[in-house]
Amino acid sequence: MAGVSLVCVPLVGKSVEQMLSEMATATAGGADVAEIRLDHLASFEPRRDLDLLLRNRPLPVLVTYRPNWEGGEYEGDDGWRFEALLLAMELGAEYVDIELKVAQEFVDFLSGKRPDGTKLIVSSHNYQSTPSIEDLSILVARIQAVGADIVKIATTAVDITDVARMFKVMVHCQGQQVPMIGLVMGDRGLMSRILCPKFGGYLTFAALSTGKESAPGQPSLSDLLDIYNIKQIKADTKVYGVVGKPVAHSKGPIIHGTAFRSVGYNAVYLPLLVDDFESFLSTYSSPDFAGFSVTMPHKEAALACSDEVDPIVKYIGAVNTLIKRPSDGKLIGYNTDYTGSISAIETTLQGKVPGASLADRIFVVIGAGGAGKALAYGAREKGARVVIANRTYERARELANFVGGQAISLADLENFHPEEGMILANTTSVGMYPNIHDTPLSKPFRQRMGSKAQQSHSPKVELNSVFSLKRKQALKSYALVFDAIYNPTLTRLLREAEELGVTIVTGVEMFVRQAMGQFEIFTGLPAPEKLMRETLLNFH
Numbered sequence: 001m002a003g004v005s006l007v008c009v010p011l012v013g014k015s016v017e018q019m020l021s022e023m024a025t026a027t028a029g030g031a032d033v034a035e036i037r038l039d040h041l042a043s044f045e046p047r048r049d050l051d052l053l054l055r056n057r058p059l060p061v062l063v064t065y066r067p068n069w070e071g072g073e074y075e076g077d078d079g080w081r082f083e084a085l086l087l088a089m090e091l092g093a094e095y096v097d098i099e100l101k102v103a104q105e106f107v108d109f110l111s112g113k114r115p116d117g118t119k120l121i122v123s124s125h126n127y128q129s130t131p132s133i134e135d136l137s138i139l140v141a142r143i144q145a146v147g148a149d150i151v152k153i154a155t156t157a158v159d160i161t162d163v164a165r166m167f168k169v170m171v172h173c174q175g176q177q178v179p180m181i182g183l184v185m186g187d188r189g190l191m192s193r194i195l196c197p198k199f200g201g202y203l204t205f206a207a208l209s210t211g212k213e214s215a216p217g218q219p220s221l222s223d224l225l226d227i228y229n230i231k232q233i234k235a236d237t238k239v240y241g242v243v244g245k246p247v248a249h250s251k252g253p254i255i256h257g258t259a260f261r262s263v264g265y266n267a268v269y270l271p272l273l274v275d276d277f278e279s280f281l282s283t284y285s286s287p288d289f290a291g292f293s294v295t296m297p298h299k300e301a302a303l304a305c306s307d308e309v310d311p312i313v314k315y316i317g318a319v320n321t322l323i324k325r326p327s328d329g330k331l332i333g334y335n336t337d338y339t340g341s342i343s344a345i346e347t348t349l350q351g352k353v354p355g356a357s358l359a360d361r362i363f364v365v366i367g368a369g370g371a372g373k374a375l376a377y378g379a380r381e382k383g384a385r386v387v388i389a390n391r392t393y394e395r396a397r398e399l400a401n402f403v404g405g406q407a408i409s410l411a412d413l414e415n416f417h418p419e420e421g422m423i424l425a426n427t428t429s430v431g432m433y434p435n436i437h438d439t440p441l442s443k444p445f446r447q448r449m450g451s452k453a454q455q456s457h458s459p460k461v462e463l464n465s466v467f468s469l470k471r472k473q474a475l476k477s478y479a480l481v482f483d484a485i486y487n488p489t490l491t492r493l494l495r496e497a498e499e500l501g502v503t504i505v506t507g508v509e510m511f512v513r514q515a516m517g518q519f520e521i522f523t524g525l526p527a528p529e530k531l532m533r534e535t536l537l538n539f540h
């Protein structure tokens with residue numbers, strides 16, 4: 001039945017004491033079930049240890065004794081394993097897991113002595129791939145035929161579209177007597193672990209903390225409960241997410257998940273590790289997959305896949321927000337990077353000088369990639385005189401031609417100060433972690449200082465020693481300096497500008513505003529600005 005998946009935490013401690021402590025933490029953290037992985041114990045004395053583990057247990061338990069031929073750590077024979085699992089049943093374990101390969105032998109072994117009250121999970125693991133729907137269905141039937149109370153199938157996602165097959169089989173099983181656990185392992189299978197209540201999965205696994213996973217791709221218990229809000233996911237919950245590669249570092253799930261929850265919007269927001277954007281969209285074409293944030297390297301592909309876009313998005317050449325229009329399912333593309341960054345710059349400017357505007361001001365954009373185009377078109381929309389400086393001069397010239405602006409080389413930037421009150425926007429990754437000593441206003445720090453200085457741990461000394469007069473002069477001509485980089489928040493460019501009293505705007509401000517824009521497109525509701533800001537700052 002959709003909407004009530006149990007959350008099970010595997011206990012992977014090497015000793016009974018560690019497992020008991022993990023069980024207490026899992027209980028406090030909100031788990032529904034604890035999986036006792038007997039094969040993880042360094043030494044195991046069945047009667048003594050199972051008694052300790054099951055006596056006064058705070059949670060229902062699933063007892064698993066996984067052999068190495070099925071991905072576990074037990075290397076002995078099946079006779080010993082079967083005896084231990086029978087003992088766990090006699091001691092009242094709520095669930096026991098047995099692998100399909102030996103399930104018939106185990107059922108025969110139990111014959112006549114099977115205690116009531118323990119549910120038998122018969123499991124099958126595929127660490128290479130996810131079979132076809134037909135083969136998965138045959139597997140389900142075989143597991144049911146052997147007498148399972150619960151079917152468990154875990155496969156591996158080679159591509160995120162593999163998960164759709166597991167969802168289809170789970171939905172098909174919903175009407176049947178025997179519940180199913182269907183999980184797809186690996187980073188590309190993450191959504192199978194989160195969306196199981198939506199598709200009728202009986203149970204999902206969550207690691208107690210990062211590093212305590214018992215299978216690839218398990219989210220942590222706190223992420224599952226707090227970020228993905230799994231207890232609120234139902235069959236009709238809409239799915240949103242950030243599509244990218246890589247995507248694990250994205251702050252989207254925490255910021256959007258928290259915002260959805262705060263307004264009671266029935267939706268979940270996931271990291272979606274996608275290799276091929278088009279096949280992802282065509283596989284998850286149902287209205288349930290309602291909208292996406294799009295990040296590197298799929299922003300151009302998202303534009304190509306859009307049925308309709310804002311006119312300016314066509315010029316920018318990149319879509320960072322895609323929704324399915326509920327009335328006709330058409331894909332509508334937006335770009336909130338440009339609205340987010342330009343509004344951050346304009347609002348800050350007006351905070352300093354009421355009534356100040358970007359119109360007729362020189363607006364220097366460093367970079368001519370996705371963010372560079374967004375800033376350049378956004379500035380032109382506001383009537384600014386746009387200047388593009390880029391490492392590859394050809395790209396600067398191309399973008400400058402498009403926006404009716406001027407192109408200069410990156411080397412010229414230090415000497416470029418035709419007037420006061422200009423805006424400077426860095427949209428390159430120069431200065432981003434780990435190269436935090438670099439600034440786009442001069443040569444990379446490593447080249448200037450050599451390897452000894454590179455190893456120095458005193459950024460203040462480094463900063464002062466290379467903060468040339470020229471650069472000071474150049475920076476002083478700006479009324480405001482913006483950096484799209486959000487890691488670190490205060491880049492070297494911004495630190496130096498701030499030191500000279502120039503107003504700055506960080507990439508974090510752009511990030512929060514583009515996320516607010518996305519929230520409003522996704523939900524049609526005003527974004528909870530204060531909450532989204534606080535969430536991002538707490539997480540940063």
Ligand code: NAP
Pocket residue numbers: 296337366367368369370371372390391392395427428429430432484485486507508510511512514
């Ligand atoms: P992109 O399309 O790959 O463009 C990268 C730009 O940086 C190009 O102009 C490139 O010059 C230049 N560049 C790269 N390495 C350089 C170097 N070592 N020296 C000089 N120039 C260099 O990337 P993007 O999507 O525009 O992203 C750029 C930055 O913006 C990233 O740091 C990203 O994190 C940030 N960003 C922030 C937000 C936010 O919400 N705060 C949103 C989007 C992007 P060439 O043309 O010569 O290759």
